[in-house]
Amino acid sequence: MKTGSYICLTLAAIALTACKNTPFIIECDLAPLLSTRNLIFDAEGNEATEVSVHTNKTWDFHISDCDAEWLRAERTEWGIAVSVTDNTGNSKRDGTILVNVAHMPNNPYRIHVEQRIAPLRFNGIGGEYKIIESDHPNMIRAWSSQEWIYMKPDPDTGTITITTDKNTTGSQRKGDIVIRQKNRPYDTLVQVIQYFGRRDLSTFYKDIDLTQAMKDCHAVLTIRKGQPEYQEHTDLWITMHDKALTPKEEGLPDGTGWLLKIAAHCSRSEMDDSYGYMPNATYEADDYEYIGPDGPVYKYPTVQEGILKAGHQITGFPGEERMYTWYTYYENGQPVNEGPITNGSMTVKRDGDTYNIVLDFKISSGSKITGTFNRTFDEVIIAGNR
Secondary structure, rough: OOHHHHHHHHHHHHHHHHHHHHOOOOOOOOOOOEEEEEEEEOOOOOOOEEEEEEEOOEEEEEEEEHHHHHHHEEEEEEEEEEEOOOOOOOOEEEEEEEEEEOOOOOOEEEEEEEEEEOOOEOOOOOOOOEEEEEOOOOOOEEEEEOOOEEEEEEEEOEEEEEEEEEOOOOOOOOEEEEEEOOOOOOOOOEEEEOOOOOOOOOOOOEEEEOOHHHHOEEEEEEEOOOOOOOEEEEEOOOOOOOOOEEEOOOOOOEEEEEEHHHHHHHHHHHOOOOOOOOOOEEEEOOOOEEEEEOEEEEOOOOOOEEHHHEEEEEOOOOOOOOOOOOOEEEEOEEEEEEEEEEEEEEEEEEEEEEEEEEEEEEEEOOOOEEEEEEEOEEEEEEOOOO
């Protein structure tokens, strides 16, 4: 009995000694207790999240080099404040923060950080997105409970192609896609939003910079000051187009090239001291639209200085289907890429007859149209009543 007791005590002592010198055992005081080892952020609009680190030993942390650009971490009194930049790409992000404790540099503790992709936004006539989701082809699945959403995984490239039906419901609709990989213990959830209406007719999903193209385009400024008894604002119309394109007063243009129409207005008081010129201002997109029984209806914006009238489509007016602020690219007179501009701004600064106009637009698909116009207009047309 004495010998057996001695052996038991010896084994217990060895076990305690092993615990004191084995850093990967979580119960030991060398190992930190993290409040979480997994963080999930939305694509946009995130605030910093704190991960508490409980240990009586000296510790530090660092971010994996490949994650440094979008993933940020700062030490706090009680742990680590983790934040991310907005994710505007077509794949979700994964990053790692390594927590190192003194005397165990080869056994860091990992905090996994995931950031979802932004909701996929489709216009009313449908469209297509490609999500880059997997670094491990042949290990990816995707499904949705909505019948109007279609998914096609590509096992060779690790991408998923998402398409939708045309939206004929009369209102905006939302759905979700679930993406699962065999090598991950969790699913990825992607939201799908599809708009409804004639305004949402974007047919391309790429950013465009018109700076170079505007240097040699045909540019026309039209100023129309309304009669004060019924119109308290002045309309400002800008038309820019590729010289290979010939617009018509009615119907589609001839030729191949791009066309940008900008519709803005300012108050009469703003125009009175500079009649014949477009006032210096930042014109913000103002989309006063509501859903009526026959689809979107445009309500005229309230009178204020520096308004950009967002693009929309109207029927029953030949030649005016693409109303207000709109970008279109034509091939042989037929629109192939286009979209109404529904967000953003136009900043105007004038020096004599030379205008510096900075465009920072978004069309309804979310793509950007930007550029700087720095020259005189080819034509300035004055219309209406003073």
